[in-house]
Amino acid sequence: MVKVYIVGAGPGDLELLTLKGKRCIEEADCIVYDRLVNPQILSLAQSKCELIYLGKGNTQGGVIQDKINKTIVEKALQGKIVTRLKGGDPFVFGRGGEEILALNEAKIEFEVVPGITSSISVPSYSGIPVTHRNIARSFHVFTGHTSKEGTWHNFDAIAKLEGTLVFLMGIKNLDLIASDLMKYGKSPTTPVAIIEKGSTSKQRVIEGTLETIVEIAKEQKVVPPAIIIIGEVVNLRSEFNWFEKLPLFGKNILTTRDYKKSVEFAYEIEKLGGKATVIPLINIEPLDVELDIRDAKAILFNSQNGVKTFFEKLDDIRILGDKKIGVVGIKTYEELLKYKIKPDFMPEKYLGERLAEESVDFTKDGDKILFITSDISPIKTEEWSEKLNRNFVATRIFKTEKVIITDIEDKIKEVDMITFLSSSAVDAYIESLGDKKHNPNIKIASIGKMTTKSIKSYGLEVEIEAETSTAQGLLTEVKNYYTNL
Numbered sequence: 064m065v066k067v068y069i070v071g072a073g074p075g076d077l078e079l080l081t082l083k084g085k086r087c088i089e090e091a092d093c094i095v096y097d098r099l100v101n102p103q104i105l106s107l108a109q110s111k112c113e114l115i116y117l118g119k120g121n122t123q124g125g126v127i128q129d130k131i132n133k134t135i136v137e138k139a140l141q142g143k144i145v146t147r148l149k150g151g152d153p154f155v156f157g158r159g160g161e162e163i164l165a166l167n168e169a170k171i172e173f174e175v176v177p178g179i180t181s182s183i184s185v186p187s188y189s190g191i192p193v194t195h196r197n198i199a200r201s202f203h204v205f206t207g208h209t210s211k212e213g214t215w216h217n218f219d220a221i222a223k224l225e226g227t228l229v230f231l232m233g234i235k236n237l238d239l240i241a242s243d244l245m246k247y248g249k250s251p252t253t254p255v256a257i258i259e260k261g262s263t264s265k266q267r268v269i270e271g272t273l274e275t276i277v278e279i280a281k282e283q284k285v286v287p288p289a290i291i292i293i294g295e296v297v298n299l300r301s302e303f304n305w306f307e308k309l310p311l312f313g314k315n316i317l318t319t320r321d322y323k324k325s326v327e328f329a330y331e332i333e334k335l336g337g338k339a340t341v342i343p344l345i346n347i348e349p350l351d352v353e354l355d356i357r358d359a360k361a362i363l364f365n366s367q368n369g370v371k372t373f374f375e376k377l378d379d380i381r382i383l384g385d386k387k388i389g390v391v392g393i394k395t396y397e398e399l400l401k402y403k404i405k406p407d408f409m410p411e412k413y414l415g416e417r418l419a420e421e422s423v424d425f426t427k428d429g430d431k432i433l434f435i436t437s438d439i440s441p442i443k444t445e446e447w448s449e450k451l452n453r454n455f456v457a458t459r460i461f462k463t464e465k466v467i468i469t470d471i472e473d474k475i476k477e478v479d480m481i482t483f484l485s486s487s488a489v490d491a492y493i494e495s496l497g498d499k500k501h502n503p504n505i506k507i508a509s510i511g512k513m514t515t516k517s518i519k520s521y522g523l524e525v526e527i528e529a530e531t532s533t534a535q536g537l538l539t540e541v542k543n544y545y546t547n548l
């Protein structure tokens with residue numbers, strides 16, 4: 064099927080994508096996206112999906128628009144499902160219309176998926192409603208950009224509007240906008256806000272009046288993308304501001320888990336208003352080993368990955384009927400529940416050794432106990448067998464590969480905190496750094512004792528250690544850390 068979806072991706076916050084937009088991303092063989100699209104959104108695409116970045120500094124770039132049109136047509140004619148992702152809404156200064164003309168000419172089918180436009184949502188995220196009872200009964204959205212051949216707005220008419228005025232792409236012409244509005248009669252004390260990188264963790268709001276805003280914007284070095292909003296509604300911000308109060312607002316947190324888990328973790332970080340930088344430093348792969356569980360009396364799991372891989376390898380679940388099952392912690396517990404198995408025991412402390420000790424209450428002297436784990440998990444089966452009078456057997460069914468990112472230092476320049484959820488990720492980080500030193504301004508958070516030990520073994524400081532050794536436990540700690548700062 065040849066089809067192009069022209070999709071609005073919203074203003075920046077990943078969750079402001081529509082369900083339909085998400086479906087179009089998941090279906091796509093090829094995605095063409097621009098500068099304003101949150102890169103996290105791209106993680107929703109299939110792994111084989113071709114991602115093409117065609118950004119433009121601003122929307123005046125006619126040359127790049129031609130290239131975009133050509134690329135979309137070309138990819139669609141190759142029989143691919145193409146999703147054209149645009150910031151905000153495709154038709155609000157998004158040049159979606161020009162792309163449609165090109166598609167029509169090539170007789171290619173298309174659908175348009177509206178997006179949440181920045182013109183209303185970015186003000187929302189800064190606590191400014193575009194209309195409000197008794198304050199603004201309308202709002203008006205303008206481009207602040209003058210196209211080469213185009214004429215400037217009729218400010219005589221605009222200055223007489225009672226509603227809220229919103230200017231997109233207006234930073235370059237801020238001076239002109241403010242002075243023309245005053246020239247035609249808007250009060251110099253009319254409140255103005257400029258919102259930079261709205262709905263992202265880097266959102267910045269600058270406030271002033273028509274008279275003062277140009278100077279303030281210059282001082283504060285405002286950069287695009289930014290929205291200018293003019294009107295009495297701006298005053299409501301002091302009362303309505305909510306986004307900047309989220310616990311991780313303004314913080315950039317690095318997640319180092321394997322790709323799938325990193326993406327899940329990133330989502331949780333962004334829900335708390337933070338920005339997640341995703342750099343998986345480990346990769347999980349099943350190992351080519353057979354399960355031999357017939358004569359085992361108990362089976363122990365110390366990770367979700369262990370449970371998942373175990374069930375991928377198991378061909379008949381009834382073999383587990385007479386086995387006692389132990390798990391190291393709540394996440395592993397929950398993973399087993401997915402397979403309709405209620406573990407018999409879970410130690411209070413999330414440690415492999417405790418798990419082994421507890422298994423004693425569920426088995427007899429000399430019983431064989433399988434410990435399902437990874438290639439590198441430091442479990443001491445021999446020591447435990449001797450001490451506890453059982454026959455502990457390690458079954459290593461998946462491997463954790465380190466991923467080395469040689470330019471990691473560059474990639475994490477803007478990160479405030481690194482989260483480590485395993486010693487392997489710590490090792491991979493250090494190996495990635497090579498000769499370079501860890502930047503001490505970047506704080507380190509650890510999931511628990513073992514990981515902390517690895518971090519410290521490299522001479523690095525641990526700022527936070529989770530009380531409960533789960534991703535959620537770590538996130539709670541990170542949240543508390545920044546809330547109490």
Ligand code: SAH
Nearest residue numbers: 151152155157180181231232260261288289
């Ligand atoms: N189609 C988009 C607008 C594209 S024009 C939409 O509906 O939102 C690009 C302009 O949009 C930028 O110059 C800026 O004025 C505004 N903009 C888009 N995203 C923004 C954001 N996250 N924060 C502030 N302004 C944004």
